[in-house]
Amino acid sequence: MFGINRKIDKAITAYEQGDFAKSLSLCKQILSVDSENSSVLITAGNIFYVQNNYDSAIKLYARVLQKNPSHYSALINIANSFYELKNFDKAIFYAEQALNHNAQNKLPYQILGNAYLGKEDYAKAINNLTKSLEQDSSDPWIYNSLSQAYQKTGDYIASLSNAWKAVEKSPAWDDSHHINIGYLFYEIALEKGVDVIVDCVDLWYKKYGRNPVVAYMANSLFGNTQIKSADKRYVQNIFDAFASDFDTVLRSLDYQVPSLINHYLEGIYPTSRERKLRILDLGCGTGLCGEFLCNFALPRGLEGIDLSSKMLEVANSKQLYSKLVKSDINSYLELNNAKDFHTYDLMVASDVLTYMGALEEVFENINKSLSPEGRIIFSISENTENKNSYFLHMSGRFLHSLSYIKNVLKNTCFTIDFCERHKLRNEGDKVVMGYIISARKID
Numbered sequence: 329m330f331g332i333n334r335k336i337d338k339a340i341t342a343y344e345q346g347d348f349a350k351s352l353s354l355c356k357q358i359l360s361v362d363s364e365n366s367s368v369l370i371t372a373g374n375i376f377y378v379q380n381n382y383d384s385a386i387k388l389y390a391r392v393l394q395k396n397p398s399h400y401s402a403l404i405n406i407a408n409s410f411y412e413l414k415n416f417d418k419a420i421f422y423a424e425q426a427l428n429h430n431a432q433n434k435l436p437y438q439i440l441g442n443a444y445l446g447k448e449d450y451a452k453a454i455n456n457l458t459k460s461l462e463q464d465s466s467d468p469w470i471y472n473s474l475s476q477a478y479q480k481t482g483d484y485i486a487s488l489s490n491a492w493k494a495v496e497k498s499p500a501w502d503d504s505h506h507i508n509i510g511y512l513f514y515e516i517a518l519e520k521g522v523d524v525i526v527d528c529v530d531l532w533y534k535k536y537g538r539n540p541v542v543a544y545m546a547n548s549l550f551g552n553t554q555i556k557s558a559d560k561r562y563v564q565n566i567f568d569a570f571a572s573d574f575d576t577v578l579r580s581l582d583y584q585v586p587s588l589i590n591h592y593l594e595g596i597y598p599t600s601r602e603r604k605l606r607i608l609d610l611g612c613g614t615g616l617c618g619e620f621l622c623n624f625a626l627p628r629g630l631e632g633i634d635l636s637s638k639m640l641e642v643a644n645s646k647q648l649y650s651k652l653v654k655s656d657i658n659s660y661l662e663l664n665n666a667k668d669f670h671t672y673d674l675m676v677a678s679d680v681l682t683y684m685g686a687l688e689e690v691f692e693n694i695n696k697s698l699s700p701e702g703r704i705i706f707s708i709s710e711n712t713e714n715k716n717s718y719f720l721h722m723s724g725r726f727l728h729s730l731s732y733i734k735n736v737l738k739n740t741c742f743t744i745d746f747c748e749r750h751k752l753r754n755e756g757d758k759v760v761m762g763y764i765i766s767a768r769k770i771d
Contacts, residue, residue, distance in 0.1 A: 382409040416443040434463035453477040468497040510545035548724040558683040564635045571638035583753045590620040605673040611680030615643035661693035671699040677706035682725040685718040691740040709762040742767035
């Protein structure tokens with residue numbers, strides 16, 4: 329028994345230190361001789377939970393509850409697991425069971441509030457989240473959820489008030505709540521007009537403007553014409569935050585760009601002999617383009633780069649790429665050119681250049697990294713706001729004029745194969761239009 333207890337302590341310590349492989353190995357050893365040890369089942373379940381393997385986590389928590397239906401940690405953890413799976417009814421069921429055993433803790437109310445928010449029952453969401461705050465008024469994520477619930481009811485004053493409290497309660501290193509309030513400003517501006525939020529944005533910028541994420545989002549909302557590219561920290565953070573739901577969200581927006589690029593590539597490279605290409609997926613994200621680019625690539629000839637480590641984790645899980653690198657486009661291409669690495673036959677940029685305004689540098693770097701007659705196929709969102717070469721939209725994305733794109737391509741030694749106007753996606757109740765462009769390197 330003494331030896332098992334030491335192993336349990338080691339397993340828990342390894343888990344707390346983030347050494348999940350060691351912890352899980354120890355858990356399995358212990359469970360082979362003590363299959364219903366609650367502490368070990370909870371620890372193993374927690375490992376699966378943090379690895380987003382919620383089904384496996386649920387099975388382990390359920391084993392604890394079979395033996396002890398009132399085990400508080402198991403009830404909370406299984407409720408959270410069902411919430412992550414968007415099974416809100418079961419999340420509510422187990423959170424209520426936890427509440428029956430401990431009504432003085434924020435967690436059951438917080439799970440209930442978030443689950444009811446997922447079920448679009450905003451009155452119950454607000455009620456439970458408010459009770460959660462009564463137990464802990466320091467948690468920024470409770471304020472964030474309350475902000476979302478009030479926004480859905482149309483109470484923008486309460487929504488902004490809670491979003492602001494989330495910002496104030498969050499640590500200085502955490503940009504999450506700045507991003508959340510920035511998007512709230514944007515959504516209110518879309519619905520009510522930008523004048524409604526100008527004073528609030530100005531206050532936000534004056535207090536937190538040294539944060540580059542705040543500065544970039546505020547400048548987007550102000551329509552600052554001097555900004556030439558999105559802040560890298562901003563891009564990394566927003567895509568880290570959205571990575572787990574990215575594919576689902578884009579489907580809900582009727583996102584067309586990957587399928588359009590695939591359609592055009594099938595016309596450019598119609599035979600298997602022509603499809604033995606070395607390809608670089610610029611800003612590959614979760615691998616939406618990689619899912620078809622592998623059909624055009626040499627064996628182990630598909631590579632991807634992205635700023636977001638969370639997006640790269642999702643892309644890596646799809647096992648499409650031979651190489652994935654965390655980098656911005658210009659830095660990667662400049663290193664590739666300086667080190668005389670290999671050149672690429674094809675580069676793809678699906679809704680990536682929308683985070684850059686000035687494009688001269690990136691197309692110069694792309695040209696240098698393409699093989700002779702190499703090709704870049706990409707999308708841009710069209711600038712219908714003004715006559716400028718590019719425009720920083722209050723969404724934080726750049727819109728480009730077609731004449732500017734054509735001039736940049738000409739000046740960086742590309743010839744255009746085709747340039748077709750299409751619907752790219754929906755945004756709110758509006759359709760975002762833009763172009764799919766294929767350009768070939770010329771000497």
